[in-house]
Each structure stands twice: as structure tokens, then as C-alpha cells.
Amino acid sequence: MSAPRNPPFRAEHIGSLLRPDELVKKRYAVADGSAKPEELAPIQEQAIRDVVQLQQDCGIHCLTNGEYSRHQFWGTFFETLNGMEEINLREGGYDQSIFRQYAPDVKSFMHAKTIPNQVTVATGKISHPGKSSFLPELEFMKSIVPKEQWKDIKLTLTSPSWYHFRYGPKKAYLKGVYNNDDEYFADVAKAYQTELKILYDNGLRNAQVDDPNLAYFCSESMLEGWKNDKENFQTAEEQFDAYLRFYNECFKRPDDFHLGIHICRGNYMGSKHFSEGAYDHIATKLFNNLDVSTYYLEYDTPRAGGFEPLKFLPKNKNVVLGVITSKFPELEDKKDMIERVHKAADYVAEGSKQSREEALQRLSVSPQCGFASHAEGNALGREDMKKKLQLVRSIADEVWPKQP
Numbered sequence: 001m002s003a004p005r006n007p008p009f010r011a012e013h014i015g016s017l018l019r020p021d022e023l024v025k026k027r028y029a030v031a032d033g034s035a036k037p038e039e040l041a042p043i044q045e046q047a048i049r050d051v052v053q054l055q056q057d058c059g060i061h062c063l064t065n066g067e068y069s070r071h072q073f074w075g076t077f078f079e080t081l082n083g084m085e086e087i088n089l090r091e092g093g094y095d096q097s098i099f100r101q102y103a104p105d106v107k108s109f110m111h112a113k114t115i116p117n118q119v120t121v122a123t124g125k126i127s128h129p130g131k132s133s134f135l136p137e138l139e140f141m142k143s144i145v146p147k148e149q150w151k152d153i154k155l156t157l158t159s160p161s162w163y164h165f166r167y168g169p170k171k172a173y174l175k176g177v178y179n180n181d182d183e184y185f186a187d188v189a190k191a192y193q194t195e196l197k198i199l200y201d202n203g204l205r206n207a208q209v210d211d212p213n214l215a216y217f218c219s220e221s222m223l224e225g226w227k228n229d230k231e232n233f234q235t236a237e238e239q240f241d242a243y244l245r246f247y248n249e250c251f252k253r254p255d256d257f258h259l260g261i262h263i264c265r266g267n268y269m270g271s272k273h274f275s276e277g278a279y280d281h282i283a284t285k286l287f288n289n290l291d292v293s294t295y296y297l298e299y300d301t302p303r304a305g306g307f308e309p310l311k312f313l314p315k316n317k318n319v320v321l322g323v324i325t326s327k328f329p330e331l332e333d334k335k336d337m338i339e340r341v342h343k344a345a346d347y348v349a350e351g352s353k354q355s356r357e358e359a360l361q362r363l364s365v366s367p368q369c370g371f372a373s374h375a376e377g378n379a380l381g382r383e384d385m386k387k388k389l390q391l392v393r394s395i396a397d398e399v400w401p402k403q404p
Helices: 021-032 037-057 104-109 135-144 146-151 183-201 220-230 236-250 283-291 308-312 334-352 354-360 382-399
Strands: 082-086 118-127 155-158 206-213 258-263 294-298 318-324 363-367
Touching: 021 037, 037 382, 118 183, 135 146, 135 183, 146 308, 183 236, 183 283, 220 236, 236 283, 283 308, 308 334, 318 334, 334 354, 334 363, 334 382, 363 382
Parallel strands: 155 206, 206 258, 258 294, 294 318, 318 363
Antiparallel strands: 082 118
């Protein structure tokens, strides 16, 4: 079976785009009660229209709403499931010892003497409520682009392990709710399958899962912390394998539903990242055992390692090379980036025993992450973002002429 195409497109982006100040300020005003909820909708809708037009002006075919209807990249999927509760909202707080202290994002927050927001755990049996919190995003996008472009709409989805990895062993659910991770995973997977079916039945054909957690298994400091944690009942490798099995249950879908996964090392406000480490630790299993069609990989800095792991990419899968940084305004040299794409293709070709040209058919180019995974966004401006998207398009046009 050949790798799917269009999507992914040759010129891609990872979903989130810089939000207008007016939108950010209004969302905070609604949150603190100084503005009415109905004041947000017209500002949000116009901002989405504008950012869709921006993507089209830059020649980008994968259209997202910029994640403008969310405060942060993971949205509200878990928070709306039956059985899940934001325990940080409880009067009197909660026990902070539930966190896995060496999880890269948790470690970063604790160092800054803060705690992660939206502390959501299972306080009852998990099930899907039958109503999708992501569907309104899709429906609005469908209302502002022609029907022939609906297939180009990309929706970014929550990592299945988002509210599992950050907590210590068996702390993603209250005692007595589930006996073990397998029971918890089984119910989350059923809910995830329901979510995908609702979105598919309403026309979605292109989704991208945003997943920092799998990249953490590339981090030497995380792996060392895992090894030293006496509470762990399995090795880090065993946990990684369990996640892949779990994800595959979550990702069951029709053949014409393109699903990709973004392996992220963190993209917090102010252009912070949380982890480092090459893909070598996870590449073989990630590429061969995970049931997705496309991998959106970070390759903007040495913290992601080299292209060598791409030798393990199967012939029926794609990689979107995130060689352009979304974190800082400096614009990369186009010639250098094209050389990097060709270098990556050479490793893919080596592993598949193909020519460079054949290997290039399974590659695309993009920024390494979103521009605003959280409301405030990265340390660059809107014009900088536009130039980055235009550069991605220009690289794609030279490497893959006349391809979207």
C-alpha cells in the first residue's frame, strides 16, 4: 500500500497560529467575569475567517482554525467526558504528589514554582457523552470554506495519554475507579473511537493528534527519572509499548480518514520547550507499530537529533519535516532548508532501498510546531509567522513543483 497524499500536503503547518490580541483579551475577560460569553463569539469567528484567509494567501492547503476556539492546544476533549473531573477546581485543592515529578513539562512547571493547569483525572468510569466538543470547530470551518475544500480542513486532536503520563503510576484515576491502566485505557479508547466517528460522520477526513508524551521517551533525563522511580511497575520501554497499543485502539477509523501524529518537545508561551532527545530511542517502534499515516516531526534544532532514524520509515507512511522553527522570528535560509529536506530523503531512501526522488514522495515540510499552542503564543509577530508560512510554501514549490 502506498503512502496517502493530499493530505498530507507538501506545505503543511501544525495547527495553532498566533491569535489576535483582541481575541486573547476577550477570552480572559470572559474567564474573569468582566465580559459576557456572548461577546466572544463574533470576535472569535472573524479571527478564524481572517486566519483561514491568511493560510490561503500563503498557499497553504491544510486549513485549520488556528485553534482560535481554544485556550490551549489540547482543547476540551477529556474535560467533557463522563467520569473525568478537573480536580484543580475543587475547593481546598488537591494533593500535588499525584504528578510524575520528572515528566518534562511537570518538572519545568515545578521549577518555576507553579503547577500545570487543568488537573484532570478520572473520578468515575469514563464514557463519551455523545456530544463532541470538537465538532463545533469543524462545523464553523465548513461554513466558511467551499464544500470542495472541506477535505482540506485539518482538526488537531488531544493526545490519548495527555492526562495519564503526567501523573504517577495508577494516579490518573482515583482508587476504586479502575483497578489498572488496561481498564482505564479501554474506556478512553472507546470514547476516542466515538469522537472520531462523530467527526468522520460530519465530514472530517484529516486529523492530527498533538502528542508531547511520546517524545518524552527520547529524553535521557526523563528515562533516568523513570528508572529511579520505585513506584513504577514497568520499565519505560514497557510503558511506551503499552501506549502504542492503547493509541492503536483509540485510532481505529475508516480507511479514508487520514490521521497523523505530531511528536512535540513542548511549545509553551514565550517559546519555551520542555524536553530534548533524538528520535533514535523510539523510531523503530513509532514508525512501524503505531497505526497512523503521517508523522509530523520536529527538526528545527539539534535537540531533535539527526535524520538517521528516518531509515526506519515504512513505505506506506509519510513524514512532515519540521525544519522551520515557529518559536523565533529569524527566517531560515531557503537553500539550507532544501538541502536538509534532501538529506532527510537520502536516509529514507537508504532504509527503503529507493532513490532520493522516490523517497521524497513520502516527505513534506512545515514549521516544527504550532505558533501558539497556548493563548499568548510564541516570541514572534504575525508578520514573522506569515513569512515562515510563505517560506514553507516556497520550499515545497521548489522540491515538489506544482504539488499542493
